[in-house]
Amino acid sequence: MTRLRIALIAHDSRKDAMVDWAFYNRETLADCTLWATSTTGTRVQKQVGLSVNMLRSGPLGGDAQIGAMIATSELDVVFFFWDQLTPQPHDVDIRTLLRLAVLYDVPIACNRRSADLLISSPLFNNLNYHHGPRSGHAEERPVGNA
Numbered sequence: 001m002t003r004l005r006i007a008l009i010a011h012d013s014r015k016d017a018m019v020d021w022a023f024y025n026r027e028t029l030a031d032c033t034l035w036a037t038s039t040t041g042t043r044v045q046k047q048v049g050l051s052v053n054m055l056r057s058g059p060l061g062g063d064a065q066i067g068a069m070i071a072t073s074e075l076d077v078v079f080f081f082w083d084q085l086t087p088q089p090h091d092v093d094i095r096t097l098l099r100l101a102v103l104y105d106v107p108i109a110c111n112r113r114s115a116d117l118l119i120s121s122p123l124f125n126n127l128n129y130h131h132g133p134r135s136g137h138a139e140e141r142p143v144g145n146a
């Protein structure tokens with residue numbers, strides 16, 4: 001079975017939650033290839049002991065790198081613990097990442113309970129297929145399909 005390719009991202013106020021969540025799910029995550037924005041990834045690597053491929057820090061382009069990886073089918077799942085109460089200087093990059101995840105039908109969990117549901121889903125280990133952009137859109141479904 002090919003390893004799932006996962007991105008981990010957390011805003012500062014959500015990093016403790018990400019570390020806690022990654023620790024709880026460390027056995028599952030250890031079987032995946034992990035990518036992360038650098039501050040998030042450094043904490044997960046040091047505090048959980050998982051091996052993480054580091055991208056740039058979010059404000060320095062890390063979210064944009066993850067968006068580009070989604071567009072080139074290099075990621076299967078994104079866990080993004082997002083702070084909804086603090087303005088982010090790189091908000092435009094964050095929105096691009098979210099837009100591309102939706103466009104490319106890549107599962108993305110933006111809070112802890114969604115992350116819990118996603119990682120515990122019976123479908124989790126079968127997420128490394130890719131539809132390509134727009135495939136979920138009604139106008140591209142075969143005629144006759146509900």
Ligand SMILES: O=C(CO)COP(=O)(O)O
Pocket residue numbers: 009010011012036037038039040041056057058059062063088094
């Ligand atoms: O800003 C981020 C996501 O938008 C996260 O970046 P860091 O992991 O480098 O803090």
